[in-house]
Amino acid sequence: MTDMTEAAATAPKRPGRLAEFWQYFSENRGAVIGMWTFGILVLLALLADVIAPHSATEQFREATLQPPVWQEGGSWTFPLGTDPLGRDMLSRLLYGARFSFFVGMVVVVIAATGGILLGLVAGFAPKWLDTVIMRLMDIILSFPSLLLALVLVAILGPSLLNAMIAISVVLQPHYVRLTRAAVINERTRDYVVSARVAGAKLPRLMFITVLPNCLAPIIVQAALSFSNAILDVAALGFLGMGAQPPTPEWGTMLAEAREFILRAWWVVTLPGLAILITVLSINLMGDGLRDALDPKLKRS
Amino acid sequence: MTQPVVTARNLSRHYESGGGMFSQRQVVRALSEASFSIDPGKTLAVVGESGCGKSTLARLITLIEEPTAGEFTICGTPGVPENWDSLRSQVQIVFQDPYGSLNLRHRVGSIIEEPLKIKRPDMPAAERASKAREMMEMVGLRPEHYDRFPHMFSGGQRQRIAIARALILEPKLLVLDEPVSALDLSIQSQVLNLLLDLQERMELAYLFISHDLSVVRHVADDVVVMYLGRPVERGSKEAVFGAPRHPYTVALLSATPSADPTRHRNRIKLEGELPSPLDIPAGCPFAPRCWKAQDRCRTERPELGDAAHAAACFYPEGTETA
Amino acid sequence: MALLNIRNLSVDFATGGGSFRAVDGVDVTVEAGEVLAIVGESGSGKSVSMLAAMGLLPWTATVTADELTFDGKDLRNLSPSARRKVIGRDVAMIFQEPMSSLNPCFTVGFQIREALAQHLNLDRAARKKRALELMEMVGIPAPEKRLNAFPHQLSGGMNQRVMIAMAIACGPKLLIADEPTTALDVTIQAQILDLLTGLQRDAGMGLILITHDMGVVAETAHRVAVQYAGWKVEDQPVKDLFQTPHHPYTAALLAALPERATERRLPTIPGVVPGQFDRPQGCLFSPRCAFADDRCRSTLPPVQPPELGRARCHYPLMAPATEEAQ
Incomplete structure (x- = not known):
């Protein structure tokens, strides 16, 4: 067997998997901008203790509704102004970022884990079980998602934790459908058959053979539902069903300040802007991830 | 053994x-x-x-x-x-x-x-x-x-x-x-x-x-020729390639292009397409495309049998080669 | 005057790892009424060179050629719309996968009429009549019924016949068939090849048959061009090529055919076709060639004269294939 020599010697020069991923990802300029923005936001949230000039809940009664520094009446003590209770907006936004990212993370983890498990089961299960699971998911999907989350929170009682659970439940069917479709697509492939011929039992087939090959679309979905989760939590917070005051959560901040919208634009605009930038950057990044991970879109 | x-x-x-x-x-x-x-x-x-x-x-x-x-x-x-x-x-x-x-x-x-x-x-x-x-x-x-x-x-x-x-x-x-x-x-x-x-x-x-x-x-070493889910001919390689007996085998051999431009053969042209496996003809499955099919082929199915070189055909090719 | 004349065609693709030369200095000439087979393994650039000539490559490709004429018209300087007028009417292409070359949303009759409407000035009734004629020409039984069928209701062989009907709809002067029978069964392949050569003979078309199957080449082609890793390594009339291949690659390829095997172990060509990241210096075949020496590994080989099969080789073979294979 001398015939393998040339081929082997040159194989390592091919760009690695990560390099290839990066190449596809970086082709999408929006995705790169999104990634940097998101990275900076995460860094800011992590360093909130160091950067924030004040505590998020400390009230400066003598400086309520102070405008940002560049407006008349602003001061460097409160760079982005204060809210109606005299709390520093910048500090609240920074600490709020923590909540938002935490919420996004937890919701995605819960929804993805549950969704992937159910999707795998549905993909491998006999037809009746598959039908039961999928119809259940259809029922969840047929409700307007925010309404369903509202109902769930109303039943469980308003708190940030319950809001996260409710949003996870609402987002889960997307994962189930996605995983099931990918599993059914992969299940008939030759490599799965050869694993079966090798004697692989169902759990091994599910988790070791098939699941890693279904992950690409799920990762994209995770990135996109991360922003969904942040939005939904903000919406629930705005409706008073999420994080409770004085938690510096962005949606709750919006809700608390909405009566002052005419007098003090910054109390409403700044949290709104924070939500917008975060969601936008994550969505841009998700687009890039799809370009890089979805083999169907891959160009040779 | x-x-x-x-x-x-x-x-x-x-x-x-x-x-x-x-x-x-x-x-x-x-x-x-x-x-x-x-x-x-x-x-x-x-x-x-x-x-x-x-x-x-x-x-x-x-x-x-x-x-x-x-x-x-x-x-x-x-x-x-x-x-x-x-x-x-x-x-x-x-x-x-x-x-x-x-x-x-x-x-x-x-x-x-x-x-x-x-x-x-x-x-x-x-x-x-x-x-x-x-x-x-x-x-x-x-x-x-x-x-x-x-x-x-x-x-x-x-x-x-x-x-x-x-x-x-x-x-x-x-x-x-x-x-x-x-x-x-x-x-x-x-x-x-x-x-x-x-x-x-x-x-x-x-x-x-x-x-x-x-x-x-x-x-x-041995060959089984299948057509529409059924073996139609079985035998050693030499027998099947050298003296094919089922008309389908003959047609298959004749249709296979050979990498020799000097050999111009009279190809046996099979009419039509494979029937759908949902709707396999009664009798010999190959009968609708076979150039030798008789009435008997369309009603009765020939069995393959157990011979060393067997063909599921009522009128197998004799010693002629493709 | 040749129907299609391509001199020194090169195609570069911009890829993640830099630029990749898929076709390198290929010459193609087809006369009217000639069947030219382009043979090669995957990655030999056989399809790409034809797609490039037709201007059907994506934007990542850069196509250069010294000469690119079809029927006396220079294809390089044609505007896209003028080029579209030529391609589809005077040049037609059929592809390997008949199922995916047809639009699954429309009936085959509609698709044939569409092809007619694009290039010919026919009214509705005339188009319909012509479509029926075409279906009959390509040997589709019960054409009236089949005109209203969707591609998924027909078999692969039938779909390929429909593709051929669409390709010959406007009476092309040149038909390019890219692996037309690879996806089909042997008995159906024989039917389609007979159909193609019959149509070619009757209409006096030029036919370019792109394939990897030496058997198909031997039975249908008049002249054969062998491609390897983007190079045309040999160009000979079919009988001569199979009898006395001049390029070592052609010789080795023929020897590797199971039907030419004389003993149980087949002669092999060691190694694999060079890819984007391991193109050798000198002759591209030199790492796998049994006859290669230092000159082959360092210097680009010349193109030999026609009597030596235009072999791109320093040391073209002279003896008949059977002896070289040993």
Whole structure:
């Protein structure tokens, strides 16, 4: 067997998997901008203790509704102004970022884990079980998602934790459908058959053979539902069903300040802007991830 | 007389399709009454066009599906679901598409070791790895390939990986489902030589499924020609290629282009297309396309019989050659 | 005057790892009424060179050629719309996968009429009549019924016939068939090849048959061009090529055919086709060639004269194939 020599010697020069991923990802300029923005936001949230000039809940009664520094009446003590209770907006936004990212993370983890498990089961299960699971998911999907989350929170009682659970439940069917479709697509492939011929039992087939090959679309979905989760939590917070005051959560901040919208634009605009930038950057990044991970879109 | 590695008797597999609320239930006869046996170190080739049931046969023999009728034994043990677990290490498969048959998320080493991991969970990891490396050397892969992912390999090399995985449990029977059809000509000969080497070295029996008659002519000892789920001719390679008896075999041989521009033959032109397996004609399945078909062929089905060189035809070709 | 004349065609693709030369200095000439087979393994650039000539490559490809004329018209300087007028009417292409070359949303009749409407000035009734004629020409039984069928209701062979009907709809002067029978069964392949050569003979078309199957080449082609890794390594009339290949690659390829095997072990070509990252210096075939020496590994080989098969080789073979294979 001398015939393998040339081929082997040159194989390592091919760009690695990560390099290839990066190449596809970086082709999408929006995705790169999104990634940097998101990275900076995460860094800011992590360093909130160091950067924030004040505590998020400390009230400066003598400086309520102070405008940002560049407006008349602003001061460097409160760079982005204060809210109606005299709390520093910048500090609240920074600490709020923590909540938002935490919420996004937890919701995605819960929804993805549950969704992937159910999707795998549905993909491998006999037809009746598959039908039961999928119809259940259809029922969840047929409700307007925010309404369903509202109902769930109303039943469980308003708190940030319950809001996260409710949003996870609402987002889960997307994962189930996605995983099931990918599993059914992969299940008939030759490599799965050869694993079966090798004697692989169902759990091994599910988790070791098939699941890693279904992950690409799920990762994209995770990135996109991360922003969904942040939005939904903000919406629930705005409706008073999420994080409770004085938690510096962005949606709750919006809700608390909405009566002052005419007098003090910054109390409403700044949290709104924070939500917008975060969601936008994550969505841009998700687009890039799809370009890089979805083999169907891959160009040779 | 050695015991055959596999014997099959009247193997059939029917699928039911449709049968929903509004559609009538239909039966697809993917495979009907296939009988054969393979001795150790021998190659039985199954030849036929798409829809002839050769892949279904592969799925039955590799214990992926149960036959709906008939029986088969592997190394003397009946291939019934109770025995599947113990038989798994006796029979392995290599697929046509070297790109779809390897898990792209696993490294070459762990792909090759997977059957060991499943069948011999108590084997120490180091022993497993050394066995995998041994196997890689045997199929002509280099040691540094162990940690690579399959996407870094060409089709021929991937097929070597697939062969290594199939052989690591030291099976007695290897089902080769079009193992070289997806490969380039120059690579095809490498893989065919490898398969022949391994067969000699390990006394492997091959069930070689192919539509390429020139490859079959090269590797097979015995040949079964299938048409629409039924074996229509069975015999030694010399007999089937030298003196084909079923008209379909004759037509198939004649339709295969030969790489010799000076040989201009009168090709037998088959009319029409393969009938749908949902709607197999009564009588001889080949009758609608056969140029010799008589009334009897359209009403009565010829049986294959047990002769060494048998053809399921009422009016087999005599000694004439294609 | 040749129907299609391509001199020194090169195609570069911009890929992640830099630029990749898929076709390198290929010459193609087809006369009217000639069947030219382009043979090669995957990655030999056989399809790409034809797609490039037709201007059907994506934007990542850069096509250069010294000469690119079809029927006296220079294809390089044609505007896209003028080029479209030529391609489809005077040049037609059919592809390997008949199922995916047809639009699954429309009936085959509609698709044939569409092809007619694009290039010919026919009214509705005339188009319908012509479509029926075409279906009959390509040997589709019960054409009236089949016109209203969707591609998924027909078999692969039937779909390929429909593709051929669409391709010859406007009476092309040149038909390019890219692996037209690879996806089909042997008995159907024989039917389609007979159909193609019959149509070619009757209409006096030029036919370019792109394939990897030496058997198909031997039975249908008049002249054969062998491509390897983007190079045309040999160009000969079919009988001469199979009898006395001049390039070592052609010789080795023929020897590797199972039907030419004289013993149980097949002669092999070691190694694999060079890819983007391992193109050798000198002759591209030198790492796999049994006859290569230092000159082959360092210097680009010249193109030999026609009597030596235009072999791109320093040391073209002279003797008949059977002896070289040993």
